Amino acid sequence: MEVTIADRQQLSKRKKIGKILEEKGGGFCPIHDFLIHFANKWSMLVILNLGYSGKARFNALKQSTSGISQRMLTVTLRSLEEDGLISRTVFPEIPPRVEYELTSLGKSLLDVMTMMGEWATRHEDEIQHARKAFRKAH
Structure with a gap:
């Protein structure tokens, strides 16, 4: 064979x-x-927003991540920093300025997420059609 x-x-x-x-x-x-x-949901949106902006301060991330609460953004940023996906830089100013950006590991995940986003965009019509057909059948 x-x-x-x-x-x-x-x-x-x-x-x-x-x-x-x-x-x-x-x-x-x-x-x-x-x-x-x-x-x-929140981790992926924060990664995408940082990928788009490069570097961002907390309030800019909060504004660009629609619907996220201050507490959830804080928790999400800490988790992403713990996992090595973002870096947090504190500038010794008054008041202190903090910026977040993707690490090289975070950028490599962003590449995968970009491919997933492209796939979702390419197949959006098929997915919507399948959902409608499923709802109609059930």
């Missing part, structure tokens, strides 16, 4: 998926850890 190029590609993809789903030391697969920490 001969293995085709398509078969090899499918096996290669399956192997990659298997590695992603493998549990690591903490008992979670990497994608599970990612989803818990970064793939929430």
Whole structure:
């Protein structure tokens, strides 16, 4: 039995998926850890806004992240800083000035998010059509 190029590609993809789903030391697969920490509404919006603006102060981020509360923005920024996705720079001025920006790790995540956004934009009509069909059938 001969293995085709398509078969090899499918096996290669399956192997990659298997590695992603493998549990690591903490008992979670990497994608599970990612989803818990970064793939929430506010983290993704903050990363996108920092990717767009480059550097931003707290109030500018609050204004550009529609609907986020001051407390949720504080929690989100701390979490992203803890995970190494953003850096926080405090300038010794009166009053103190604080700026946030993406780290190289954050920029690499922004690249992935940009691809996901492009995918969502490209398939928006199909997704809306599928949702309407599903609602109609149920």
